[in-house]
Amino acid sequence: MDNKEFYETIKSYKLTANKSLGQNFLIDNDVALKIVSALKENENDAILEIGTGLGSLTYQLAKKSNNITSIDVDENMINIANTIYKYPDNVVIKRENALKCDVSSYDLIIGNLPYYITSGIIEYLLLNATNAKRFVLMVQKEAYYRLIDKKEKSPLSLLLSYVGKTNVVCNVTRNAFAPVPHVDSLCFVVELNEFVKDNNNKLLYKLMCALFLYRRKNILNCLTNLVKDKAVAQAILSEANILENIRPEALSINEYKNLLKILNNKSIVF
Numbered sequence: 264m265d266n267k268e269f270y271e272t273i274k275s276y277k278l279t280a281n282k283s284l285g286q287n288f289l290i291d292n293d294v295a296l297k298i299v300s301a302l303k304e305n306e307n308d309a310i311l312e313i314g315t316g317l318g319s320l321t322y323q324l325a326k327k328s329n330n331i332t333s334i335d336v337d338e339n340m341i342n343i344a345n346t347i348y349k350y351p352d353n354v355v356i357k358r359e360n361a362l363k364c365d366v367s368s369y370d371l372i373i374g375n376l377p378y379y380i381t382s383g384i385i386e387y388l389l390l391n392a393t394n395a396k397r398f399v400l401m402v403q404k405e406a407y408y409r410l411i412d413k414k415e416k417s418p419l420s421l422l423l424s425y426v427g428k429t430n431v432v433c434n435v436t437r438n439a440f441a442p443v444p445h446v447d448s449l450c451f452v453v454e455l456n457e458f459v460k461d462n463n464n465k466l467l468y469k470l471m472c473a474l475f476l477y478r479r480k481n482i483l484n485c486l487t488n489l490v491k492d493k494a495v496a497q498a499i500l501s502e503a504n505i506l507e508n509i510r511p512e513a514l515s516i517n518e519y520k521n522l523l524k525i526l527n528n529k530s531i532v533f
Contacts, residue, residue, distance in 0.1 A: 264348060266292045272347050273317045277441035284337055285377030289319035289401075291439040298450050299323040301399045301432045302371050313361045313374030313384065318344040320373060325354045332369075334359040366392040375401040378446070382419055385410070389422050390468060393460050398427075398453040401435060407449045416512040418471035425516045426459040463523065470523050473533055474511045482514065483507035489533050490526075499525050 264272070270290045280286040289295055299320055304310060308329055315321055315335035321344065324331050331354045335341050338358045345356060361384050366372065372395055376384050381402045388398060410420055411429060423429065435448040461467075477485040482505060486496040500507055503521050505514065514522075526533065 269322055269348060270295075270319070273319060274441045276317055276343060276347075279317075279339065279343060280442055281337060281339075285379045286316065286337070286340070287440040287442060287444045288317045289375060289435075289439060290441045291435075294433065294435055294439050294450075295319050295323050297433050298399060298401060299373065301450070301452050302373055302397065304329055304371055308370035309368060311364075311366060311369040311372045313364075313372065314376065315344050315356055316340055316375065318348055318350075320375065321350065321354065321356065322348055324373070325350050328353065331355070332357070334361060334364055336360050362387050367394055369395055371395065371397050371399070373399045375448075378403045378406070378444075381406050382410075385423070386419055386468075389419075389426055389459070390465055392455075395459065396455055398455070399432065399450065400453070401448050401450040404434065404447045404449040407431075407451055418468055418475050421471055421516050421519070422464070422468050423453070426461075426464070427453040427455045429453050463520075467519060467523050470526070470533065471511075471519055478511050480510070481508045482511055485511055486522075490531055495529075495531075499529070 270292050273288050274290045277288060280288065302310065304327060306328060310324060310329050310331045312320055312324060312331065312333040315333040317340060321333045333354065333356045335358060341356050341358055350356065366388060369392060372388060372392055385400070409415065410423060412420065430452050432450040432452055435450060437444050437447050473489050474482070474485045477488055483496055483500060486499060487493045490496050497507065499522065502525055503518065505518060
């Protein structure tokens with residue numbers, strides 16, 4: 264089966280899309296090739312694909328010699344994908360939830376992420392894919408720009424900036440999918456650094472999430488809500504050299520790391 268025939272076949276299966284799972288199938292061969300090429304894999308890299316779908320990216324991945332695992336939560340998609348194309352032995356397709364999958368052993372992770380759970384999957388990968396060196400992810404265009412918006416920081420954007428650097432691979436119009444979604448998409452790459460291996464990342468992220476719950480309050484009030492004692496909160500901020508009247512989004516990742524260190528030294532559990 265050549266490229267044109269493969270993607271025409273995927274297009275014909277558009278009625279099998281499960282709206283509740285946010286399924287839209289990429290039917291543009293050129294876009295799929297561009298996305299997969301962004302992995303820049305070495306021969307021994309283990310690759311994980313999140314969201315097999317009908318095999319839009321899996322088809323391109325299968326041309327590589329790497330060990331490739333492709334997962335999807337929808338068993339129907341897996342069965343159809345295997346029907347459309349006979350994958351080589353180095354490609355394993357299985358039913359698995361991306362938020363429960365052990366991603367720690369993979370070098371490269373790629374995926375067309377469902378719009379309704381984009382942030383959750385990115386968060387999970389940043390905290391658990393500790394041996395990965397690169398993610399190549401396709402998301403709703405607006406979701407990407409929210410993620411990198413320096414004016415509207417979030418725990419997720421702070422974590423991302425700490426463990427990786429993002430770059431746009433390509434814009435993907437809605438017409439590259441079947442059925443056609445209501446929004447355009449964007450593929451981006453995350454180049455991960457050594458901080459992705461930091462054992463404190465989960466606790467650091469938990470701290471940021473706890474303080475961002477009250478993001479419209481100043482950091483003193485936010486920390487007081489966390490430690491349940493205003494005097495203790497004031498002492499911690501003083502030790503961290505953080506002004507009491509700024510908001511959580513004004514803190515840098517290093518200031519959050521310092522806060523975490525002080526809380527740990529004081530044996531404060533949150």
